[in-house]
Amino acid sequence: MSSTKLYTPIIPPIPPTDETRPKPLEGVHEEKRLQVLAHFTAEDYKLPNVEKDPKLMEMEKFWLTNDCMLRYLRATKWDVPAAIKRLESTLAWRRSFGFYDSLTPEHVEIEGQTGKEVIFGYDQGNRPGLYMFPSRQNTEESERQIQYATFMIERTIDLAPPGIENIALFVNYGDKSPKSPSLSTSRNFLSILQNHYPERLGRAYIINIPFLLNAFFKVIMPLVDPVTRDKVRFNPKVIDEGLIDKEILLNAQGWGGNADFEYEHDKYWPALIEICKKRREEQMARWHELGGKIGADEWILKGGPIVVAHPQTGDASNEAVTKDETHQTGSIAA
Incomplete structure (x- = not known):
């Protein structure tokens, strides 16, 4: 166990090279990507079935990255019409859910007072870890609980390093509580994760599942997309199976790690919000520098290094990204 008490997040390290940078597409997949891009960058594009301000807002253009x-x-x-329909569904949902006005740290903070969700460390895939402790539930069931869970998913994504699109969920149902989330709330959150965060779940490690919830999972999991279903591990031995380094795994509620973390809201929450705020500001600044267009490359927005060959020697070296370099490497698609 760590000899130092920890009170703030440990975030994944940023890869030192561009080895994890996604490779350019070719052939039919590239054609399909360009079709989706052309749809959203059309000069007369308006979000369908939206009467008020159907034009895309700046934050929506920022969200519509190439990787997204x-x-x-x-x-x-790779069904282009289906992908467009789902993207537009998520864009409309983000508006109605309050992403651009009411979904603020101040609004959801009360839900985090007991540390029922903690972003800390990362698994062997370098995916940032979001721990969920349902027994620490401190509020009555409401939409704000779902908003808080979604807010924490967003913050976990903020902390993912360049080249890492997925997050890891660590869910521990140990230590029963009369305020544990209902099956309805669990189902609602699962629906949001599946419908509006495709390809974001890297792994879900779930332990100490109570009888009723276990029955729920047995019913619901066959209905979940097979790709998503394969990412869920029930009662895994995360250390023995080499899924996470013991030194960055929490020692809380039976996880058995060495990280001596203690949740103190007044220390953890401000640190988390500040780290994520800074990262978002840095990404937005890079996005504006590169033209503020739909189809930006998340690798560059997140500060990933670019290997540029020297024009005379051909030797590769990491250099700061400029607008011209980005255009030449195809990082901005339109």
């Missing part, structure tokens, strides 16, 4: 469109294409097995 590819996630939806992969999730729909």
